[in-house]
Amino acid sequence: MPRRPPDRGGADAERHLAHPPEPDDVRRRLREHPDAKGMLLITSTDWGTGADVGGVARVCHEFDVPLIVDEAWGAHLPCHPGLPAWGMDAEADLVVTSVHKMGGAIEQSSVFHLQYDRVSPEVLRQREDLLGTTSASTLVHATLDGWRRQMVEHGRELLDTALHRAERIRAAVAGLPGLVPMDQEMVDAGLAAAFDPLKIVIDVRGLGISGMQATEWLRVHRNVDMGGFDTCRVSASITHADDDRTEQILLDALRARRKGRLPRTAATGTTVRTLGPGAGTGHAAA
Secondary structure: OOOOOOOOOOEEEOOEEEEOHHHHHHHHHHHHHHOOOOOOEEEOOOOEEOOHHHHHHHHHHHHOOOOEEOOOOOOOOOOOOOOOOOOOOOOOOEEEEEHHHHOOOOOOOOOEEEOOOOHHHHHHHHHOOOOOOOOHHHHHHHHHHHHHHHHHEEEHHHHHHHHHHHHHHHHHOOOOOOOOOOHHHHHOOOOOOOOOOOOOEEOOHHHOOOHHHHHHHHHHOOOOEEEEEEOOOEEEEOOOOOOHHHHHHHHHHEEEEHHHOOOOOOOOOOOOOOOOOOOOEEEEEE
């Protein structure tokens, strides 16, 4: 008998993943906890799967509670129609974004986006004052403004290139025995509401190793740091800053790992490592 696919959201036993909750999950929990003050939703996940933010927001608003979205990996989402919906466009009340992850700002460059009246801007400002610094960095503010301008003027073009690059990398990985890239099938199979194609998520179990082992091997033998890993997979994030060189470094490293050996020079047979400045993303760097 064919297996029934798991419900969208929650645990995915086959892939050993937890996907974001769906509107019915949220409705059930809010009924169970009528004293709840709000909903915190993490989407997209480290593995690129995303929630039905609009559906969750509408459920939260039925109960008159705010939806707060932790969109740490979503700085790029408002800038291209080929990406999952941005939380603010999907009716979230408050979205927190780390621009230094998928955007172009320096570390600690995070922002709040606020709309509607369920979260008081005065209260939000007070809470931020408790955690923020009294000596704000001019560099942080400058890179945030620079990122916004770059996306307004060139974002569509830059992200078009990044999306094509990610598609090309995923296709190349799919041709390597033992490596299985995660793709839109997560959405097609009803496991998640959305998938960020700029996340290159690769199941390595076909090589007989864990994601931790693959990551350590790539770091030690190829000087490539992966953006994420667990018992089953590794991941890399592709951004507008990547180019042909960083693409090739990542693919060469994955091919070498599949073969289970280090590259050797043709003349001497000496083991060599790939050296060079960091990749543009900082998430799959050589």
